[in-house]
Amino acid sequence: MIQQGEKPPFLPLALATPRIRRTDRPDGGFILHSEEPLSDYPGHMGLVLQAQAESRPDAVFIAQRQADGSWRRVTYAQAWASARSIAQALLDRGLGQTAPVMILSANSIDHALLMLGGFVAGVPVAPISVAYSLMSGDFAKVHHIFNLVRPKLIFAEQGALFAKVLASLNLDGVEVVTSDGAGGTVLKDLLNTGATSAVDARLAQIVPDWVAKYLFTSGSTGLPKGVINTHRMMSSNQQAITQIWPFLQEKPPVLLDWLPWNHTFGGNHNFNMVLRHGGTLHIDEGKPAPGLVEKTIANLREVSPSVYFNVPAGYAMLLPYLERDEELCRRFFGDLRLIFYAGAALPPDLWARLETLSIRTLGKRVTMTSSWGSTETAPMVTAAHFPIERAGVIGVPVPGVQLKFTPSGGKLEVRVKGPNVTPGYLGDPEKTAQAFDDEGFYCIGDAAKLVDPDDLNRGVVFDGRIAEDFKLTTGTWVHVGGVRVAAIAACSPLLQDAVVTGPDKPYVGLLAWPTAAAKDMAPDELRRQIAEKLRAHNKSQGGSSLKVQRVLLLNDPPSIDANEITDKGYINQRAVLERRHADVNRLYADPPDADVITVTDS
Structure with a gap:
């Protein structure tokens, strides 16, 4: 019997038990890897398609909504x-x-x-x-x-x-x-x-080292980089997924997915996962945007996914529909075994609302999880293949991957080695050389920390981008990733996204985009509520580097041409600050303009 205040159990799901080993290094860093070896994997993705055509010839592989509303299906x-x-x-x-x-x-x-x-x-x-x-x-x-x-x-x-x-x-x-x-x-x-x-x-x-794809990343600045993706990278990554998620072998996965194939997550992780396990991919012509999310909702009335992938903005737009439509909620959760968020930490209120709907519909909790990686790693490096109670945990190294932690400016920079790592960048030997350290580890540019140094199997937490962190004029370091996630969570459900300001300034600020719901509020009331939420947030923070003192809400959307955002919805901190330096100046002007939100201590 469930005691008062105790959460219901998770819906049964076959996940591999993590077995992580640590090797300490003289510089104070260490290497983590799974004790589970990576098993053999197909030499290239063409062989994977051939094998599925021979074993599941009549199973639907891909389905797409046509103009007349019917589904075109390909076996x-x-x-x-x-x-x-x-x-x-x-x-x-x-x-x-x-x-x-x-x-x-x-x-x-x-x-x-x-x-x-x-x-x-x-x-x-x-x-x-x-x-x-x-x-x-x-x-x-x-x-x-x-x-x-x-x-x-x-x-x-x-x-x-x-x-x-x-x-x-x-x-x-x-x-x-x-x-x-x-x-x-x-x-x-x-x-x-x-x-x-x-x-x-x-x-x-x-052969495995032949190039399968060139995927382009926007990078922090400048023009896109062409990341070489080999068959070995993609096939080995799918083998790792197979080993950590054994439930995929019990029943072929069913996906409804909008994530674009020019990105590694939609194109490598999700597409190849369906292919490797003989599942069905329903292409979702909707996406988390006004006028398009309705198409996703229409598709969910017909397709019950077994694994659902989305970014936090997608869940924010999906939840109101699920909360007010019980039949849609039953369709969504009916066959669902895993909820996956990618791209940013899922705000606590979204996590709680998804969990509440799961319990209301099924009587149990559907496992929610995330992973971490990049275009250069095809993409999975770590995964939380164990139940987690909150967002932020990015899991443990998957089989075949070594994760090196190197001390860097008070943080632990993480670097990656494994068969899933790119050999380099198309036509750019200089960037290729810069991307790897002298031991052959790919320098991904992120920081992470252990959830519990005494229990490696509890995983690691993403700790921001090394290049984004900065110092205030007080000499205090601001760790941008943590401040951004905490501030957006504190202001939930009013802020869609934000960038953290403050290099060579006396305090931390935000340039932020309001959510669709927030835009319907009177401007003065919206600013008042954000100030109130951040005031409460600041009281729980220990120092100036964690407190947000000013916010400026942006009306114009982030620009694709200026590298401010990808079509998957990722915000580029550095590009936004460079392009919007006039807004940054307004944020720190004294006295501030009337539309600048000032967060007072009282």
């Missing part, structure tokens, strides 16, 4: 046949490791088939953020990526939609392929190509 057998045809067409055109495919379109079945065809043909694919083509004013990032990748074929599903960016490129010797036939070769021509023994020969020729 594993159909995906394999289409990938072989596309592979033959790519080989016929002379594509290979040095002649890649560039994909401008968003997630779709046709996008997936072309990507799979690249896997089977040993042709790298480079999926590019749609925002760079459709939301950019100058196409500078597309031009930069085009010149780096030097593709021999570009896929733009809707030719007319991408006509402007295509017209800005020098396409001599580059074939444009579209699904609708507007402005190039029709994809159907590739799909109608008869596969020959040349495809089988190429499939047998591919």
Whole structure:
């Protein structure tokens, strides 16, 4: 019997028990790794598709909502046949490791088939953020990526939609392929190509260290970096997931997912996880944005996911619908076994509301978890494959990965080594050399700390980006990651996101974006509530580096072109501060403008 105040148990879920070992180092740092060795894994992703087509030919692999509201579904057998045809067409055109495919379109079945065809043909694919083509004013990032990748074929599903960016490129010797036939070769021509023994020969020729993808990161400043993603990186990462999440082998996963495939999480973690385990991926044309979240809700009325992935902003927009619609809530939780948040720490109120709905609907708690990694690690480095009671814990190193902790400015910088780590950056040997230390560990730029030094299996906590931390004029260090997460949580549900200000200033401030709900409030009342919440927050903080004294709410959204935000919703602290230096000056002006929120002690 559950005692008063005691939480109900977790819904049963098969997770591997962590067994973590620590090796201390002379510099005061240490290395963590799993005692569970990484088992053998397929040599490349083309073999994974072939194996699923042979073992689950009639199972639905990918489904996508069509314009008439029906679902287009592709089975594993159909995906394999289409990938072989596309592979033959790519080989016929002379594509290979040095002649890649560039994909401008968003997630779709046709996008997936072309990507799979690249896997089977040993042709790298480079999926590019749609925002760079459709939301950019100058196409500078597309031009930069085009010149780096030097593709021999570009896929733009809707030719007319991408006509402007295509017209800005020098396409001599580059074939444009579209699904609708507007402005190039029709994809159907590739799909109608008869596969020959040349495809089988190429499939047998591919080795783990061949390039599978080029994924582009916006970085802190400047133009995107092309991260080389090999088959070894992706396949080994999926093997690690298989070992830590054995429940995936009990029943093939069902996903409804919007996370973009030009990002490592949607394109590597989620897509490849479904493929590796013979599951079904429903492509969600919705996303956490006004006018689009409604599409996600409509899809959730028809699809009950077994694992649900989203970013905190997505859960914030989803929760009101679940809370007021019991039937939708039953559909959402009906088959759900794992709730996963990525991109930022889940604010405590969102965590509690999800947990409350789980208990109300199922009588038990669905496990909520997260992991940590980067585009350069394909992506998983650590994972919390054990029940956790709060956000912030990013888990333990997964099998095959070494996590090195190195003292750095009062923190522990973490570095990574393993088969999932990139060999480097496309066309940039200088950045590649800078990315690794003298022991071959990838310098990811983050800090972490142990939850409990006496119990390594309780995991580590993300402790911010090393490069983002700064000193106040008092000489006190401000650890940006912790301050940001704590301040947003304290102001919940009023702030969508924020950047921390204060380098060479006397106190900490915030440039912040209000949530959609907060924008409906009267401005004076909104500012009053934020000040009140931060005043209470500051009273519980121990020093000036943890207290927020001023806030300026921003009306204009973060800019894609200026690197302020990715299409997945990640805010770039450094880019925002550089672009909005006038706002920073306003924040610290004396006396402050009327719209600057001043948090007093009383």
